[in-house]
Amino acid sequence: MKIKILGIGCPKCKKLTQHAEEAVKSLGLDLDAEIEKVTQISDIMKFGVMTTPALVIDGHVKSVGKVLSVEEIKGLLK
Amino acid sequence: MNKKQNFLLSSITVITIWWLIYRSLAPIAAWFTYTLLGMNHGSHLAAAVEFFVYEAPKVLMLLILVVFVVGIVRSFFTPERTRRILSGKREFTGNVLAALLGIVTPFCSCSAVPLFIGFVTTGVPLGVTISFLVSSPMVNEVALVLLFGLFGWKVAAIYLVTGVVIAIVSGWVIGRLRMEKHVDDWVYLTQTGNAALEEELDWPARIRLGLDAVKDIVGRVWIYVLIGIGIGAGIHGYVPQNFMASIMGKSWWSVPLAVLIGVPMYSNAAGIIPIVQALLGKGAALGTVLAFMMAVIGLSLPEAIILRKVLKPKLLAVFFGVVALGIMLVGYLFNLIM
Numbered sequence: 001m002k003i004k005i006l007g008i009g010c011p012k013c014k015k016l017t018q019h020a021e022e023a024v025k026s027l028g029l030d031l032d033a034e035i036e037k038v039t040q041i042s043d044i045m046k047f048g049v050m051t052t053p054a055l056v057i058d059g060h061v062k063s064v065g066k067v068l069s070v071e072e073i074k075g076l077l078k
Numbered sequence: 079m080n081k082k083q084n085f086l087l088s089s090i091t092v093i094t095i096w097w098l099i100y101r102s103l104a105p106i107a108a109w110f111t112y113t114l115l116g117m118n119h120g121s122h123l124a125a126a127v128e129f130f131v132y133e134a135p136k137v138l139m140l141l142i143l144v145v146f147v148v149g150i151v152r153s154f155f156t157p158e159r160t161r162r163i164l165s166g167k168r169e170f171t172g173n174v175l176a177a178l179l180g181i182v183t184p185f186c187s188c189s190a191v192p193l194f195i196g197f198v199t200t201g202v203p204l205g206v207t208i209s210f211l212v213s214s215p216m217v218n219e220v221a222l223v224l225l226f227g228l229f230g231w232k233v234a235a236i237y238l239v240t241g242v243v244i245a246i247v248s249g250w251v252i253g254r255l256r257m258e259k260h261v262d263d264w265v266y267l268t269q270t271g272n273a274a275l276e277e278e279l280d281w282p283a284r285i286r287l288g289l290d291a292v293k294d295i296v297g298r299v300w301i302y303v304l305i306g307i308g309i310g311a312g313i314h315g316y317v318p319q320n321f322m323a324s325i326m327g328k329s330w331w332s333v334p335l336a337v338l339i340g341v342p343m344y345s346n347a348a349g350i351i352p353i354v355q356a357l358l359g360k361g362a363a364l365g366t367v368l369a370f371m372m373a374v375i376g377l378s379l380p381e382a383i384i385l386r387k388v389l390k391p392k393l394l395a396v397f398f399g400v401v402a403l404g405i406m407l408v409g410y411l412f413n414l415i416m
Contacts, residue, residue, distance in 0.1 A: 008188060008191070012186065013188075041195065041268075042264070042268050044192055045268045046269055046271045047271050048270055050185075050189065051185050051189040065157070
């Protein structure tokens, strides 16, 4: 499973990354989930995302412009 | 009783309780000051205490209500929807729509660049995009509530209307100047994908978003609001000194000076209110102070640095110049009529 966090490095993006890491850990997915930060604007735009941070799971945009809670991310990962 | 009726009933109950408390704030403040604390009528300290005990809960209650309502309204306007509305719109109509949508579309300043690219690469004209980017920070709901609470509805209304007008005109002027070639070249080459993410929210979800906005915004700004009202209370009833009147008064050069001082400063709308209160208390003119406030929250160096990624220096300079000019006109207008 590939998880991407899109954002140019604002505080909210860091928070979302943190939440994603926690969600992955608590589901015990450490081994088969990899989290990648996408910080290049041109790469972010390819996903059609205009508000950051955004969460992408396996190529699908799951949320834009908000910091999901750990629980919400868990729900998306299951 | 079904869910919908239940929901309606509890909303009405909450609003009624809010209204009842709001209405009784003035007598409670008077009772607190003169009966409970036993202070003397007519003393400066008593007037200051009464002012604070009345204004602080009043402004906070207004803030909670407005931020909550704006949060719900914003749940209807995603940036994606706004872009679809604005795409291919003609000048002027587009500028007016963009300025209005800028108020209700949620985005934080760190999203300014992706929004800009997302807009201009999918058929939203440059000038219309600029109108959107100007109105969003310029017309700020927190500033609006504070102006309403502390200076009355007329000042708040003029702030709202002039903010929207500045956004419309700045975008329109930049559109007329045909400055598309001053957008950095890579912007138009960017491939903008299509995020097929359209969430349909139900009402409980929208209310949750409204509550989140209250928690986030009011949680961040309440301390500045209290400091601002505290300063207001401190100077309440005292004759304003003319200390600031000489440099932030109604002279023709005080408005441009206020804007020049304001642009390099960066603060959120609530953080600036204590300063506004203090300046007014020291005899500064309202128009001059308002121009200063708009320059601080509408134009800032961090914003310039962010926008420099997509705008060439010339367009960035025109952008700041046009908006600063608009703010100065608002300052002069206020000084003239107040």
